[in-house]
Amino acid sequence: MVGPVGADAADIIATAQMAADAARVVTLRYFRGSNLNTTSKRTDFDPVTAADREAEQVMRDIITARRPDDAILGEEYGETAGTSGLTWVLDPIDGTRGFISGTPTWGVLIAVRDATRALYGIVDQPYIGERFAGGFGTATFNGPHNSHALVTASNVELSEAIIFTTFPEVGEAADAEGFQALAQHCKLTRYGMDCYAYALLAAGQVDLVVEAGLQTYDILGPLAVIEAAGGIVTDWKGGSAMQGGRVIAAANAEIHARALEILSKY
Template sequence: MAAPERSQLITLIHEFADAARVETLRHFRQSGLTADNKSADGFDPVTIADRAVEQLIRDRLAQMRPDDGITGEEFAPVPTRSGLTWVIDPIDGTRSFLSGSPCWGVLIAVADQSGPFLGVIDQPYIGERFLGGLGMAEATGPQGAAALHCRATPDLRDAILFSTFPEIGTDDECRAFQRVSTACRLTRYGMDCYAYALLALGQIDLVIEAGLNVYDIAAPIAVIEAAGGIVTNWQGGAVGPGGQALAAANPDIHAQAMALLNA
């Protein structure tokens, strides 16, 4: 990729994340915030903030890069004519957003035919941003800037594992997850995309989830891989359009977790 395009993509992904901070914080913890339910058999909330953030990014892309594709959670996909696609989850963790918890984030990624190669996980309320790809792997926040680098924990017995929900998927998926959880030192829940950011920051070792969509995992893939980690499905292949995800800090932890998931 030519240097000017690299520079434009990095500039734009920061610009989009900045704009998303402003828009999400206009609604976060405000009285009267409500949500529509997108699910017929559960609770899959969407708020005015979700839709507004994705729309503003789409509008800016239509001006700046009209040939790029768009895949987002809230609106119909736009096919690519350039070979690049922006993957947007305007608020990953809408349940947390709706509850007033700061454990949600804005996910933006750029992907080509090989997958996501640039991504950002942004937490507007805390003011933290995790950027990975195109030779960059950095975190910025209240404590300043820091390089992203995954941990080298060699043994699952010393590992910290995260997942958003304890009821991770099907009964078989729950049993597989519990095999890994039992083998780990510590398991915690409920962090949404922030868990992936903690893995890239070198604070934890594993994130295991199921039932994901592409917009849930594209940005975390780019950020974690830039930090030296690994993200695959539970069988070691590409996560692809979503589904199961096994994010690990290093090859040793990844192999041990995958063996238990498939035991």
């Protein structure tokens, strides 16, 4: 399938940006407030807030109005069928635990995919006003202090690598074991950054992000941005990461191969 080009690609980008703008307004109205109306999806506390639900709904409304033939898959409201062959994948607040804790490391994730690949993605951090976007031949950062192209780091040595994860909060014991086996070869390990870690990788600040237990809406937005910036995102065996699961994001193919030598054993 040939991806959208020209006017259609421009319309996808414009629609995604509008959806991200609208989700910013909603999430900032709730962030660090007392009216979150938090519930849990599971007994082990998988939180969802009023902000999650309202932000996804406002994004759905914009996408449906502008692109009624596209499908939508969202974390909070599931799947709406379409006929165009394109699907919008939405995570209104990735990092809800961080959101309810007041840390500015959560984000709004938007992706557009066809049958085989992510075409365009956004990772937006409303509170600090940073937006990372990539696809259709561009990878861009826009923030309160500057705007520039996104380019991943060129480091290829594990001994100099900065590695991020959300472990031990996310994933099983065996997943954490694989991560620790890799992290012991790296220079610096940081935890608990959710989608913001992927944004930093796209910006050239870090070299590796390794996670497990992800859903497709957790990874598609970051995947599109990182690939557009020159990085690589796969599962721990080197296959597609589009459905989530165990994921490794790397700044370049060389450091990805070095890390995969370790992770693929787990």
